[in-house]
Amino acid sequence: MDNLISELGHDVFAIDTQMSGYAGITSAYLIRGDRPCLVETGTATSANVVIDALAHLGLGPADLGTLVVTHIHLDHAGGVGTLAGHFPRAEVVVHERGARHLVDPERLMTSARRVFGRVLDDVFGVLLPTDAARVRALGDEGTVDLGGGRSLAAFHAPGHAQHHVGLVDSTTGDLYVGDAAGVYIPETKDMRPSTPPPDFDLDLAIASLDQFRQVRPQRLLFSHFGPVLDVQGSLDRAEEELRLWVELVRDTRASALDLDHAVQRVTEKTAERYAAYLASEEVSGKFEHLNATAANIVGINRWLDATEGTGSALADPASTR
Numbered sequence: 001m002d003n004l005i006s007e008l009g010h011d012v013f014a015i016d017t018q019m020s021g022y023a024g025i026t027s028a029y030l031i032r033g034d035r036p037c038l039v040e041t042g043t044a045t046s047a048n049v050v051i052d053a054l055a056h057l058g059l060g061p062a063d064l065g066t067l068v069v070t071h072i073h074l075d076h077a078g079g080v081g082t083l084a085g086h087f088p089r090a091e092v093v094v095h096e097r098g099a100r101h102l103v104d105p106e107r108l109m110t111s112a113r114r115v116f117g118r119v120l121d122d123v124f125g126v127l128l129p130t131d132a133a134r135v136r137a138l139g140d141e142g143t144v145d146l147g148g149g150r151s152l153a154a155f156h157a158p159g160h161a162q163h164h165v166g167l168v169d170s171t172t173g174d175l176y177v178g179d180a181a182g183v184y185i186p187e188t189k190d191m192r193p194s195t196p197p198p199d200f201d202l203d204l205a206i207a208s209l210d211q212f213r214q215v216r217p218q219r220l221l222f223s224h225f226g227p228v229l230d231v232q233g234s235l236d237r238a239e240e241e242l243r244l245w246v247e248l249v250r251d252t253r254a255s256a257l258d259l260d261h262a263v264q265r266v267t268e269k270t271a272e273r274y275a276a277y278l279a280s281e282e283v284s285g286k287f288e289h290l291n292a293t294a295a296n297i298v299g300i301n302r303w304l305d306a307t308e309g310t311g312s313a314l315a316d317p318a319s320t321r
């Protein structure tokens, strides 16, 4: 258990949710204190890992005050229903555009099943419904009370997903970035963009990164994966990668490539930037599983279709995430 929990100071603990059995790709965070708060749940299939970790940190079923998710993708919020059942006193906090999916997950699960097929059950499991009375929907700004005068300030941070929020801890200056700054690879200190369909929007994503800079965080806490102290450098790299990847996908659209060739092209064109990442089969393999290059290309292509017009040969296959 100790290898799954990292103490980050000021009563903040990172919990490795062991998504799909992989160590080091998806994190939840506990802020312990007068009103303990879990940020992100991980997938439904990770719920028992998270429950055990919370028990190890002293939290029984009556002890969790809040469950808050940065957005409702199943690697972040898939466990909400299960955990809300286990922690009956916890309030569930989510952006207003995501709230109805936690109360009635059927549409979300149907579209996830269409995208992931049989893999869905193994990788994500089933998001169970949460009683509407326990869900608090955030507007563009909001607060999560952590007790003892401490709080999380929530603000809308779309781009990766239209209902994504960022959360800043009033005591530590930690910023929970969810997927809004992409994926951080601890092993190689790289940043990979996370631009899946259907919501990815470059302009909104860049605006969210600007907002992140403006709150002057002390530390970035990535859901994938872990704490990062180089705040400016990471946000700058996130923006640089987003702009580059969009540019590369724009080029592949002009060259009439299909998705497989587009993946090949983008991988080749970014290979120098990700030399250490690509050199380790273990690292790139596990993160590709979470954050597939093909999914990023499909998401970017979809945004380009919407903003620059369709007619590209790069198809938008519903079978890819």
Ligand SMILES: [Zn+2]
Binding pocket: 073, 075, 076, 179, 223, 224
């Ligand atoms: Zn994610």
